[in-house]
Amino acid sequence: MSAFPELSQLQTQAQAELAEVKDDRQLEAWRIKWLGRKGLVPAAIKKIGSLPKEERAAYGQAVNQLKQAVQAAYEARKQALREEAMAAELRAEGFDPTLPGRRPQVGKLHPVTATMREIIRIFAHMGFQVYTARDVETDEYNFQLLNFPKGHPAREMQDTFHTTIPDVLLRTHTSPGQIRVMRERYPEPIRVVLPGKCYRYEQVTARSEMMFHQIEGLAVGKHITFADLKGTLQAFVEQLFGEGRRLRFRASHFPFTEPSAEVDVDCILCGGKGCRVCKYTGWLEILGCGMVHPNVLRNGGYDPDEWTGYAFGMGPERIAMLLYGVDDIRYFYSNDVRFLAQF
DSSP states (O other), X not given: OTTOHHXXXXXXXHHHHHHTOOSHHHHHHHHHHHHSTTSHHHHHHHGGGGSOHHHHHHHHHHHHHHHHHHHHHHHHHHHHHHHHHHHHHHHHXXXXXXXXXXXXXXXXXXXXXXXXXXXXXHHHHTTOEEOOOOSEEEHHHHTGGGTOOTTOGGGGGSOOOBXXXXXXXXXXXXTHHHHHHHHHHTTSOEEEEEEEEEEOOOOOOSSOOSEEEEEEEEEEESSOOHHHHHHHHHHHHHXXXXXXXXXXEEEEEETTEEEEEEEEEEOXXXXXXXXXXXXXXXXXXXXXXXXXXXXHHHHTTOOTTXXXXXXXXEOHXXXXXXXXXXXXXXXXXXXXXXXXXXX
């Protein structure tokens, strides 16, 4: 640009003014003055047309070099201001970039979720399939088809969350899924587990919650007996808790099974000596079970004169309490990271 001293002067002036720029606002004003549509550099480029023909090529080359130099200086100053602002922000926050980084906290499975997956895995190895049923049910499926006619006193065992829609409620157990899977798969034999959430209007205590999980099991076939049920549950408990665990079957009553039983396992938390979780009995109830009632089979589409079946239902929260040594079910839903991080 020595042949065109005015261009050299422009470059020197542009760089001098750029060195005085201290922030983004001043930088933008400088850009408009020098590189904007009506800036000094575009104005110099427009002079090409007014020059004699023999000077245009040399001038055009020189003015193009000016534009590239000014543009490069602008980009360099812009990057420098960005780095200065970042450094100032880090200094203000007291951040030391030379310190080693901190590992981010990695989420893990909730203990109840992990327990449910383990239960499902065990039954899957026994040939049970997973069937997912709905959380919102009708009175017909939740009660009537399971041998709970309207007004039946057994309904008092399950304080229900009703909705504003007549005869529509939040399911109180996973058993409605029995009717749905039977009606879908008739006339095939059935062997399924039905995991999901249940809802009951209950007082929250160390052993019970108003929202909890259940895993329902159902097997329907031509020659199924109570012995098959006991063998299945014994194999399940030994795989989950280890060999040698003691089971206790107590006669009970559920409208949808006959005969019915409640199943206890010797309390792992206290070794059978007695604690507040097992109510100082040495035993902890883990599930209810029984042979599917003929009326329920019939409501599902199966002839009880030809088909029999068994059903069971368990609470994964209570089993998780045994597996992890937790003595209060409320801990699982307290959202206390200190508690959950232990698992």
